[in-house]
Amino acid sequence: MPLAANDLVSNTLFFAAMQENARQMTALFAENPRLNSIFASQQRWLMAQLGLSLHYRPDPQDPAKGLYMGxxxxxxxxxxxxxxxxxxxxxxxxxxxRFVRRIDNPPDHRMRPLEPMDIAxxxxxKWLYAHLTILDMLDGGERAVALVENPxxxxxxxxxIAQGILENHAVRSPGETFNLFTWANxxxxxxxxxxxxxxxxDPDAPRILLGPVSSADICQRYLISKTHLKRLMDKAAEMGSxxxxxxxxxxxLWLSQSFVREYWTYxxxxxxxIDAAFHSRAAPEIKSGGSAVRQLSAVP
Known part of the structure; x- marks a missing residue:
């Protein structure tokens, strides 16, 4: 069975895995800041997911069902x-x-289909592989291996996955503070x-202490200006987050429990x-760690 959001949203095992995912996401950005900065806001990331979904879901009976500008x-x-x-x-x-190109010699010359380049x-x-790896950490499954062995x-x-994300309000808008950050580059x-x-x-503490955080280091690592970061931090501080x-x-630096919960819920x-999509599309014989799923769900 796929892992359910309700089982993950207050599970401390998932929180630790979620932290590992956060580290992986920042590491992926560091691999190619120029490329990944293009998608470094919720709006642009959603548009990227939408574009790929149109590309990968064509209809042979309808040439217009693909990735086109219109x-x-x-x-x-x-x-x-x-x-x-x-x-x-x-x-x-x-x-x-050159993350997208126009297809040469399309079937219908009245239309100009687009396709994503390999680098994009x-x-x-890599983003999906990182997420499947985290799911495997939770239940001992082999989702990431399946992706490698079957590109x-x-x-x-x-x-x-894109449709699920685009249609899920809790992902699109989990909370006011999360929205403040995620819609900013x-x-x-x-x-x-x-x-x-x-x-x-401490799930009962109103504030969660992080320790000293260098704004200059954050700006340098994530290509965000000091002015931009200060605006986000000041606004979040006004919100008590x-x-x-x-x-x-x-x-x-401390974060409010509500801010952490918004991130956790998202x-x-x-x-x-992602897990539901994997279970619906992957071959039945691929291991997904069903017994461990039940164990994870039982953790208070």
Whole structure:
């Protein structure tokens, strides 16, 4: 059985795995900051997922069912991701960066289909592999191995995952503070960094202490300006979601329990979507660690 979001949302085993995922996401960004900075906001990441899903879900009976500028823009507006102008500008930017290209000699010369370049696809493959690895950590499954041994599985999984994410309100908007960060360029990476720094989680404490955090280091690592980061931090502080404890002369950053819960809820819902997609698309004989799933669900 797939892991359920309700079982993950308050499970301390999942929290530790979620922290590992946060570290993996920041490491992936470090591998290619130029490429990954293109998708370093919720809006742009959702548009990337949408574009790939249109590419991987064509209809042989209908040449218009694929990745086309008009279809992408219409879908982005329909899902409430972006305006027509923003969606159109995103595609043009992807073309300019050569992350997407126009297909030569299309079946219907009246249409200009698009396809993602390998460098863009592989960045999302790595993203999926990292998430499958975390799911395997939870129940002893072999999802990540399945993806490596069957590369075509990605094309089957991605549209299902994208649809699940695009249609899930808890993933799209888990909370006010999460939304503040994730819709800002590199804001999601900053959250990942904060969550990865948590050493001791007390689910009953109103504040969770991280320790000293260098703003200059964050700006340098995640390509975010000092002004931009300060605006995010100041706004989150006004919301009571984070702050600094200056006891003992140290500038110790803390996060509110509600902020951590928003992040936790988002991750639980996202991982549940990915696992459900895997179980619906992967071959039945692939191990998924069913007995361990029951054990995980029983952890208070």
């Amino acid at each position: 279809r992408f823009v219409a879908a982005a507006v329909e899902y409430g991701i972006a305006s027509r102008n923003t969606a159109s500008a995103f595609v043009k930017e992807m073309l300019a960066y 696809v592989q960045s999302v493959v 075509g599985l990605f094309a089957s999984l991605q549209p299902v 590199s804001g999601g990476l900053v959250m990942d960094c904060f969550i990865a720094l948590i050493k001791d989680l 984070l702050g600094h404890d200056t006891a003992a002369g140290k500038n110790m 991750q639980a819902e996202k991982f549940a979507i």
